[in-house]
Amino acid sequence: MEIKILGIGMTKFGELWSKSLVDLAEEAAVKAIKDAHLQLASLDAIFVGNMLSGAVTGQEHLGALIAERLNLKIPAMRIEGACASGAMAVYQGIQGIASGRFNRVLIIGVEKMTDLSSAEVNKALMGASAEDEEGVNGLTFASLYALMAKAYLEKYGLKEKDLAEVAVKNHYHASLNPLAQFPFKVTLKQVLESPMVADPLKILDCSPITDGAAALVLSRRQLTVDGGQIPVSIIGSSLVSDTLSLSARKDITEQWATKKAIQEALQMAGIKLEEIDLAEVHDCFTIAEIISLESLGFFKKGTAAKATAKGETRFDGSLPVNTSGGLKACGHPVGATGVKQIIELVLQLRGQAGKRQVKKAKIGLAQNLGGSGSTAVVHILKGENHA
Amino acid sequence: MEIKILGIGMTKFGELWSKSLVDLAEEAAVKAIKDAHLQLASLDAIFVGNMLSGAVTGQEHLGALIAERLNLKIPAMRIEGACASGAMAVYQGIQGIASGRFNRVLIIGVEKMTDLSSAEVNKALMGASAEDEEGVNGLTFASLYALMAKAYLEKYGLKEKDLAEVAVKNHYHASLNPLAQFPFKVTLKQVLESPMVADPLKILDCSPITDGAAALVLSRRQLTVDGGQIPVSIIGSSLVSDTLSLSARKDITEQWATKKAIQEALQMAGIKLEEIDLAEVHDCFTIAEIISLESLGFFKKGTAAKATAKGETRFDGSLPVNTSGGLKACGHPVGATGVKQIIELVLQLRGQAGKRQVKKAKIGLAQNLGGSGSTAVVHILKGENHA
Numbered sequence: 001m002e003i004k005i006l007g008i009g010m011t012k013f014g015e016l017w018s019k020s021l022v023d024l025a026e027e028a029a030v031k032a033i034k035d036a037h038l039q040l041a042s043l044d045a046i047f048v049g050n051m052l053s054g055a056v057t058g059q060e061h062l063g064a065l066i067a068e069r070l071n072l073k074i075p076a077m078r079i080e081g082a083c084a085s086g087a088m089a090v091y092q093g094i095q096g097i098a099s100g101r102f103n104r105v106l107i108i109g110v111e112k113m114t115d116l117s118s119a120e121v122n123k124a125l126m127g128a129s130a131e132d133e134e135g136v137n138g139l140t141f142a143s144l145y146a147l148m149a150k151a152y153l154e155k156y157g158l159k160e161k162d163l164a165e166v167a168v169k170n171h172y173h174a175s176l177n178p179l180a181q182f183p184f185k186v187t188l189k190q191v192l193e194s195p196m197v198a199d200p201l202k203i204l205d206c207s208p209i210t211d212g213a214a215a216l217v218l219s220r221r222q223l224t225v226d227g228g229q230i231p232v233s234i235i236g237s238s239l240v241s242d243t244l245s246l247s248a249r250k251d252i253t254e255q256w257a258t259k260k261a262i263q264e265a266l267q268m269a270g271i272k273l274e275e276i277d278l279a280e281v282h283d284c285f286t287i288a289e290i291i292s293l294e295s296l297g298f299f300k301k302g303t304a305a306k307a308t309a310k311g312e313t314r315f316d317g318s319l320p321v322n323t324s325g326g327l328k329a330c331g332h333p334v335g336a337t338g339v340k341q342i343i344e345l346v347l348q349l350r351g352q353a354g355k356r357q358v359k360k361a362k363i364g365l366a367q368n369l370g371g372s373g374s375t376a377v378v379h380i381l382k383g384e385n386h387a
Numbered sequence: 388m389e390i391k392i393l394g395i396g397m398t399k400f401g402e403l404w405s406k407s408l409v410d411l412a413e414e415a416a417v418k419a420i421k422d423a424h425l426q427l428a429s430l431d432a433i434f435v436g437n438m439l440s441g442a443v444t445g446q447e448h449l450g451a452l453i454a455e456r457l458n459l460k461i462p463a464m465r466i467e468g469a470c471a472s473g474a475m476a477v478y479q480g481i482q483g484i485a486s487g488r489f490n491r492v493l494i495i496g497v498e499k500m501t502d503l504s505s506a507e508v509n510k511a512l513m514g515a516s517a518e519d520e521e522g523v524n525g526l527t528f529a530s531l532y533a534l535m536a537k538a539y540l541e542k543y544g545l546k547e548k549d550l551a552e553v554a555v556k557n558h559y560h561a562s563l564n565p566l567a568q569f570p571f572k573v574t575l576k577q578v579l580e581s582p583m584v585a586d587p588l589k590i591l592d593c594s595p596i597t598d599g600a601a602a603l604v605l606s607r608r609q610l611t612v613d614g615g616q617i618p619v620s621i622i623g624s625s626l627v628s629d630t631l632s633l634s635a636r637k638d639i640t641e642q643w644a645t646k647k648a649i650q651e652a653l654q655m656a657g658i659k660l661e662e663i664d665l666a667e668v669h670d671c672f673t674i675a676e677i678i679s680l681e682s683l684g685f686f687k688k689g690t691a692a693k694a695t696a697k698g699e700t701r702f703d704g705s706l707p708v709n710t711s712g713g714l715k716a717c718g719h720p721v722g723a724t725g726v727k728q729i730i731e732l733v734l735q736l737r738g739q740a741g742k743r744q745v746k747k748a749k750i751g752l753a754q755n756l757g758g759s760g761s762t763a764v765v766h767i768l769k770g771e772n773h774a
Contacts, residue, residue, distance in 0.1 A: 003695065019518070052441075054441045054511075055441050055442070055517060057519070058522065059470060059514050059518040059519070060439075060467060061631060061761065064468070064628045064630075065631045067628040073643075074628060075627065075628060077468060077478075079467075079624075081451070081465060082447055082451075091462075091464075096482050097486075098488070099485035124445070126440050127447045128447055131446040135445065137635075239457070240460065240461075241454040241460055242455075242462060243451075243455045244452045251772060341397060374455075
């Protein structure tokens with residue numbers, strides 16, 4: 001079945017010290033409801049994607065907490081799948097509608113990360129990995145992805161500057177997105193000369209620690225109101241699990257879960273990969289965008305970095321990728337990321353993406369990962385904007 | 388639609404220091420699959436109910452983690468709604484089937500609590516409440532329920548011993564349940580003379596800190612295999628949110644969310660309250676069982692304690708309540724509790740409850756709460772055992 005996206009709303013992404021997690025969730029939710037030309041009372045349920053609230057402030061039970069703030073007494077659930085929590089909440093919301101139980105649901109992805117020190121938040125993030133194997137041995141997410149990057153670069157005879165191209169491109173996109181955490185460009189030289197985090201990944205290869213929220217109103221039916229938005233539908237939705245620990249994977253230069261998820265999503269949508277006009281993919285590190293694009297099938301293995309350098313994945317290229325700025329430059333409030341990816345696609349498919357507008361965009365794809373590729377969620381969206 | 392319960396499995400509840408959270412989840416899951424006469428490969432998805440894993444060990448992302456342990460690469464999601472996480476996972480699993488996406492799902496409720504000190508776990512549990520209002524002001528869950536107990540006893544002119552009757556009854560039931568954490572009886576005198584925790588609640592009014600896991604296999608269709616189990620179906624399922632903070636409630640001597648949830652569940656099931664033969668309710672404290680029973684409508688306000696003293700809620704009474712021993716005496720591994728309640732009902736409806744078997748049980752109800760009544764989940768089960 002098709003699920004209609006009636007409204008979208010997100011906060012600025014960044015270090016938002018003056019706002020609490022619930023403030024951010026409320027702000028995004030109210031914007032989404034307004035964008036949908038609806039009232040809060042029209043909603044049947046709330047699905048909250050969040051990973052770290054318990055670790056950061058001790059607050060769990062976010063479903064009821066956010067429902068209370070919105071003055072709603074409707075079913076409210078928190079969904080957690082590490083950095084894929086946002087897209088997982090969308091996936092569950094779709095099932096809630098498809099089951100016949102709900103007509104309209106609010107999806108909120110939210111994360112407040114900057115209240116912890118960098119060391120604390122890195123430790124908390126390791127909860128997304130096999131904590132008792134990888135975390136206790138001192139690995140961080142940067143070092144997990146550095147292992148993948150080392151293996152990938154060696155296998156395909158590539159250099160660190162090939163990865164850096166992703167950062168340059170995504171920062172360029174972010175410079176066109178006023179809600180991005182880092183709305184400015186960086187040069188290849190700046191990326192390559194930035195401090196090393198986990199060899200070969202430098203700080204400008206890494207997505208930042210971010211506060212932010214993103215919300216969607218999903219519906220069984222299109223709303224037909226004066227001034228209503230250009231219709232955008234979700235036509236494919238899939239979620240696949242792989243092993244949590246990296247050591248249990250056969251090949252760390254590809255994402256098995258992503259490969260399976262894209263097959264399932266394309267089948268559900270009844271389209272071919274070639275029909276996809278643009279994509280938001282999970283670039284928590286530059287290497288992650290490269291491997292994601294190849295695992296999705298957009299590029300042959302070992303070729304996505306060169307394609308990036310040629311400008312193919314720029315918003316004016318043949319396959320625009322991460323026009324929002326991606327996790328890298330738009331920011332990565334982990335529970336919000338998967339929802340923000342879908343918001344960026346909706347903006348593009350409606351023709352509301354401003355200076356970064358992709359021309360003739362009709363079908364978009366979002367891919368959100370949890371852990372080092374342990375959970376992959378893929379959504380395919382279709383717009384009806386023929387402008 | 389009816390959802391079939393094909394298999395059930397649970398671990399012993401208690402202080403299980405030699406087993407990890409994943410060990411417990413696996414044990415319960417394997418038992419449930421075996422009980423269903425199925426193979427793990429027959430499953431389409433996993434829904435994990437868990438509240439505290441991040442706080443206790445730092446491990447989040449339990450969906451993929453548990454799927455890896457079971458050697459399954461299927462969609463796996465963690466659902467969190469404080470102490471209602473278990474029933475919330477059931478509620479989501481039902482939607483997954485009803486949506487047409489899955490045919491058979493595994494629900495696992497799991498919690499490992501005894502790896503923290505009592506003070507630490509009490510702090511972590513406050514994540515279920517309005518942490519920045521109630522937690523920071525020094526309230527614990529015992530003191531939140533003590534506020535309700537004070538108000539309730541005063542309103543209805545009752546005494547502490549009226550509450551204590553619940554503990555005596557539930558310990559009696561636990562003495563008949565080999566998997567209970569406290570499989571022994573207590574006397575009214577023992578309860579009343581036990582150390583005060585939060586006036587008027589004494590330690591024997593409180594549910595314990597517990598490790599444990601419980602699992603269900605839910606299915607769209609009944610399995611017809613040789614030796615298959617007596618069919619039990621879920622015919623009603625509802626979830627309602629109320630305010631997280633106690634101060635925002637109109638009346639703390641009743642549970643608004645429970646009142647609404649039972650109405651919705653009865654409507655979905657197409658039955659009347661009088662048709663329910665037995666119930667598992669959320670007795671995190673003795674007062675919680677009393678208020679829950681009245682909010683569900685089984686007893687008029689102010690009368691459930693006296694009915695308990697008369698034996699009406701014993702397994703051989705007119706409305707058996709918490710034949711498992713309840714949270715009070717079977718134990719309360721928070722994410723597992725809502726699933727364990729359903730397992731107890733299945734045992735009773737199949738006629739497999741041993742020494743605590745309720746006679747002629749056909750319809751059972753489970754009510755699971757999150758926070759101080761902020762999330763209420765009600766399930767209604769129907770058995771086909773006419774023995």
